[in-house]
Amino acid sequence: MIRFKNVSKIYRPHTVALKNINLHIKAGEFVSIVGQSGTGKSTLAKLLFAEERPTKGELVIGGWDVSRIRRGQIPLLRRQIGVVFQDFKLLQKKTVAENVSFALEVVGASPRRIRELVPHLLRIVNLEGKAGRYPRQLSGGEQQRVAIARALIHRPKIIVADEPTGNLDAINTHDIINLLKKINEFGTTVVLVTHNREIVNSLRKRVITLDKGEIVSDQEEGRYRL
Amino acid sequence: MISLLRVLRFAFQNFWRNVWLSVITVSMLTLTLLTVNLLLSLHVLTDAAIKAVENKVDVSLYFNEGTQVELVQGAAGYIRGLDQVRDVQIVTPEEALERFRARHAEDRLILSSLEEVGENPFGYTLIVQARDAADFGFILEALDHPQYRDAIREKDFSNYGIIIDRLNEATGKVRVVGLAVAAVLLLIAMLIIVNVVRMTIFIHRDEIGVMKLVGAGNTFVRAPYFLEAILYSATATGIAAAAVFGTSRVLAPRLQAYFGIVQADLFAYFATHPLPVFGLEFAALSALTILSTAFAMHKYLKV
Numbered sequence: 001m002i003r004f005k006n007v008s009k010i011y012r013p014h015t016v017a018l019k020n021i022n023l024h025i026k027a028g029e030f031v032s033i034v035g036q037s038g039t040g041k042s043t044l045a046k047l048l049f050a051e052e053r054p055t056k057g058e059l060v061i062g063g064w065d066v067s068r069i070r071r072g073q074i075p076l077l078r079r080q081i082g083v084v085f086q087d088f089k090l091l092q093k094k095t096v097a098e099n100v101s102f103a104l105e106v107v108g109a110s111p112r113r114i115r116e117l118v119p120h121l122l123r124i125v126n127l128e129g130k131a132g133r134y135p136r137q138l139s140g141g142e143q144q145r146v147a148i149a150r151a152l153i154h155r156p157k158i159i160v161a162d163e164p165t166g167n168l169d170a171i172n173t174h175d176i177i178n179l180l181k182k183i184n185e186f187g188t189t190v191v192l193v194t195h196n197r198e199i200v201n202s203l204r205k206r207v208i209t210l211d212k213g214e215i216v217s218d219q220e221e222g223r224y225r226l
Numbered sequence: 227m228i229s230l231l232r233v234l235r236f237a238f239q240n241f242w243r244n245v246w247l248s249v250i251t252v253s254m255l256t257l258t259l260l261t262v263n264l265l266l267s268l269h270v271l272t273d274a275a276i277k278a279v280e281n282k283v284d285v286s287l288y289f290n291e292g293t294q295v296e297l298v299q300g301a302a303g304y305i306r307g308l309d310q311v312r313d314v315q316i317v318t319p320e321e322a323l324e325r326f327r328a329r330h331a332e333d334r335l336i337l338s339s340l341e342e343v344g345e346n347p348f349g350y351t352l353i354v355q356a357r358d359a360a361d362f363g364f365i366l367e368a369l370d371h372p373q374y375r376d377a378i379r380e381k382d383f384s385n386y387g388i389i390i391d392r393l394n395e396a397t398g399k400v401r402v403v404g405l406a407v408a409a410v411l412l413l414i415a416m417l418i419i420v421n422v423v424r425m426t427i428f429i430h431r432d433e434i435g436v437m438k439l440v441g442a443g444n445t446f447v448r449a450p451y452f453l454e455a456i457l458y459s460a461t462a463t464g465i466a467a468a469a470v471f472g473t474s475r476v477l478a479p480r481l482q483a484y485f486g487i488v489q490a491d492l493f494a495y496f497a498t499h500p501l502p503v504f505g506l507e508f509a510a511l512s513a514l515t516i517l518s519t520a521f522a523m524h525k526y527l528k529v
Contacts, residue, residue, distance in 0.1 A: 049439070072444065079441035091433055106442035108229040154441065 001027040001189055002048065002158070007057035007067075009043050009213075017043040019213040021057070025191065027157070030184045032200050033193045034224055035210035041193045044210070045162045048191060049081045050074045062157055079107060082151030082159045082188075086166035088143045090135040096122065096146050097131035103153045121149040125179060141172025148179060158189045165196060173199065200224040229446060237453035240426055247422045248458065254415035255462030255515070256469075259507055261408040263470045265401060266503065270495050271481070272397040285362055287352040287369065288380040291319075298350040301374045305354055308368055310361035315353040322348035349379065416518045419458070423451055423522035434527070448523055455515035463508040470496055 004023040010016050018040045025031050033041050046052040047059055050066050059066040064077045090099050100121055101114045109117075122128045125145040135143050144164055151159055161180060165173040177199055184190045194200060200207055200223065207222030208215055217225065241248050289298055302314045317325070323346050330336045340347075356362050366381055427434065437447050474492035482491060496503060 075438075075441040075443045077441075078439065083439055089432070089436055089439065091436060102436065103440035105232055106437050106440060106446055108232075108446075150440065 001025055001029075001062060002191075003058075003060045004047075005058040005060075007047070007054045007059050009040070009047065009052060010055040016213050018047075018054075021215060023208065023215065023218070025189060027189055028184070028187050030181070030190045030203065030205040031192065032203060032205060032207045032222075033191065033210065034195060034200055034207060036195065039210040040213040041195075041210055042162055043213075045083075045160050045191065045193045048158070048160045049083050050077055075107075079154045080157050082148075082154065082156040084144070084147050084151050084159065084161040084164045086163035088135070088140075088147045088167075090143055090146055090150075092135050095132050095134055096127060096138070099135070099146055100149045100153055103150050107154070117153060121152055124152065125149045139172065140168050141175055144168060144172070144176050145179065148176070148183075152183065156188065158191065159183060160191045160193070162193045163195075164192070165194065165199065177203070197224040233446065233449040233453060236450035237457060240430070240450055240454050241457055244422070244426060244429065247425060251415070251418050251422050251458050252461045252465070254411065254418050255458060255511060256465045258408055258411040258415050259462055259466035259511065260469060261404060261411055262507060263466060263503070265404040265408065267470075267474070267492050268397060268400060268404065270492060272394075276394070284353050284355045285365065286382040287354065287378050288382070289350040289352075289377050290379045291347065291349040293349055293377045295350065297374070297377055298352065301369075301377075302352055304371065304374070305352065305365065305369070308365060310356055310358070310364055311354060312357045313355040317351040317353060319346050319348045319350060322351055412514065416514060419455065419515050419518040420522040423455075423519050424526050426451065426454075427523070427526050448527070451519050451523060451527075452516055455519040456512050459508055459511040459515050463504055463511060466507070467496075467500075467504045 002023070002025040004021045007018060007021040007023075008016065009018040021044070033044060035041050043052060047054060047066065048061065050069060053069075054067045057067065061077065062080060064073070064080075066077070069077060091102065094102060097118050101118045104114045104117065119128060119131070122131055125148055127142060127145055127149065130138065130142065135146065138146070144167075148159075148164075159180065164180070165176050168176060173196070180190050180192065181203075192199075192203075204221050206220050207217070207224065209217040209222075209225060287301070289301075298316060302316055305311050306314050326348065327337065327340070354365060356365055369375070369378065369381070434447060471493065474496055478491055478493045
């Protein structure tokens, strides 16, 4: 599904964000990427949805060679990958339903398909009664669930969650992690970037630890060790 | 089709949500078009003015006092036979004296001088009108005919040539200044468009970011900005056309009165040439605004 082969990312002039990353994530896995701030976790996530390109090495995601992908192909790749961020990235002037449907509108989905899919997704994230609300009228946890609904709208094969609980309290954090686990149970590969020790230890899933841009540990059913 | 409609919707949203920026941009484009149309009107009116002067242009041939009427009539017949000549009028010495008196009715000194001379000092005069002002040279040469040459005292033409030359010179200068003003206005308009697109990109950076994140194609992200540029051009052309039609309609009777028999109806000109004038202006303006937008997006929009 996802294969990093000697991948390095160097920001000019000479900041090494990732160094010789070799990694294979299988379809349907739930992988946590952990590490302290500035160790390259977010850079690794950005490589996954082609926000950044490797400086060296080869990165293949579901048949797409991200290291050599053409600009015109990036949108097609991104429709296969759902992305969730710490700051939700919701459009404040759009309602919950509009935020979710926006992802379908911009790829040319028919109004009928939008009418069918949006309520379905809002049901999955348990927001069916809040379709008409604006993001500012929701709690942090609810806003993150809107972002997850939007990430799921294209039925992606991979979900990349970059610190999705960074702005949430313990209860909402628990809800969001449970939602990601549920999504994973339906077969979607989940890559969770976090530095939350409790989450990682409670998941009992694969844990990859980064330090200074290098993988220092990769364990099945791992724990947070920093 | 659905995508096209959505791109159109986003373009109209951009236009309305940044309505003051749109107003400034459209104003600059409209001013540019009005300057261009003013130059065009000047061109049309200059042509009409030159035609009006040309219609009034004639050459007066003053025959020596005592020249026989048969000779004058022969000369008139000879000149009439030239293709370049539109009309020839014979003025008798009596008519010439009458006209002179009428023209200087207020000038006692001249009239008293005329009284002192005692007899009619005027000979026959031929007033020749050419089909074209440029033909006068040929006509004057033709009058160098040995049969008539010695009987003609004076040929009077040069003043009108100077008027036409001055008219051409003055309008030429106005055109150069007008073109420079139009170019400056257009440059300002293009700079404004570049900055409008830059600000629009900044205002919509979150929306653009989300679009990219969820897999919107580059064309889908960029197309609304190009459509917005066309929308600016269409609005500016519409306003300029309305202003030009309105003004030319109001001015039409005055211009007609000023130019007399010569056709100087600007309204009719614009009404009969809407496509070559406003169609072409719209096409040129759209091309320039699209170019400005492309430059702004190349510089500020990374998709």
